Amino acid sequence: MMGRGSFALRWALAAARGGGALPGTGPGAGQPCRGHRLTPAPDELYERTTLKRLERDPALGLFVDGYSSWGFTVNGDAVVGPCAIVPRAILQWNVGSYKDITEESLALFRLLEPRIEILVLGLGDKVQQLDPGVLKRVKDCGIAVEVQDTPNACATFNVLVSEWRVTAAALIPLLGVERALQ
Structure with missing residues (x-):
């Protein structure tokens, strides 16, 4: 059972670590994550970095x-x-x-x-x-x-x-x- 006491405990632990803010509201909150991995997998490194041709706006x-x-x-x-x-x-x-x-x-x-x-x-x-x-x-x-x-x-x-x-x-x-x- 998660009650008010567990929230207060999480907030106190975050404050003790130097966060000071409510859990889930500090820097980096809401940013996408890769699950448990801290670095990209080898197959992710090159897939997102190539662009062959930019789309051109004909009005340009x-x-x-x-x-x-x-x-x-x-x-x-x-x-x-x-x-x-x-x-x-x-x-x-x-x-x-x-x-x-x-x-x-x-x-x-x-x-x-x-x-x-x-x-x-x-x-x-x-x-x-x-x-x-x-x-x-x-x-x-x-x-x-x-x-x-x-x-x-x-x-x-x-x-x-x-x-x-x-x-x-x-x-x-x-x-x-x-x-x-x-």
């Missing part, structure tokens, strides 16, 4: 799924050659290499409404030095510019889009590489 916009020497895969669609990805469209970008990037080739990004916050430039296999005057003209319009190699530019663009940032990307394909982003 365009994501770069992959890249290769021929172009890009954006939301499952193939885009051949250099491209400009703006919030609601994918456009062919008329540049052959980083040497062709001029004020005129970046004019599109200055004209967009609503104004983009960040322009991510993917310059191919490696980061190249662009004309500082060209970048300054874009920055003077209130647009931050991130210059990277194409793989990192694709990843950066995807992160910015998933954070609901108003961003655009101008991407030049790699030479002789084919890779899907995961």
Whole structure:
């Protein structure tokens, strides 16, 4: 028979151990437990830690799924050659290499409404030095510019889009590489 005396006894024991609180109300109360085991079983260690692909909300916009020497895969669609990805469209970008990037080739990004916050430039296999005057003209319009190699530019663009940032990307394909982003 469990009466008031047993409750008082449990409370007194908890207080003596330094708990001071009523049993079942202290830190950790109500948290799931593994029964008598204090550590996870070997078959529990890896089952809960893998995630192959995140679900994307279509309302977020365009994501770069992959890249290769021929172009890009954006939301499952193939885009051949250099491209400009703006919030609601994918456009062919008329540049052959980083040497062709001029004020005129970046004019599109200055004209967009609503104004983009960040322009991510993917310059191919490696980061190249662009004309500082060209970048300054874009920055003077209130647009931050991130210059990277194409793989990192694709990843950066995807992160910015998933954070609901108003961003655009101008991407030049790699030479002789084919890779899907995961």
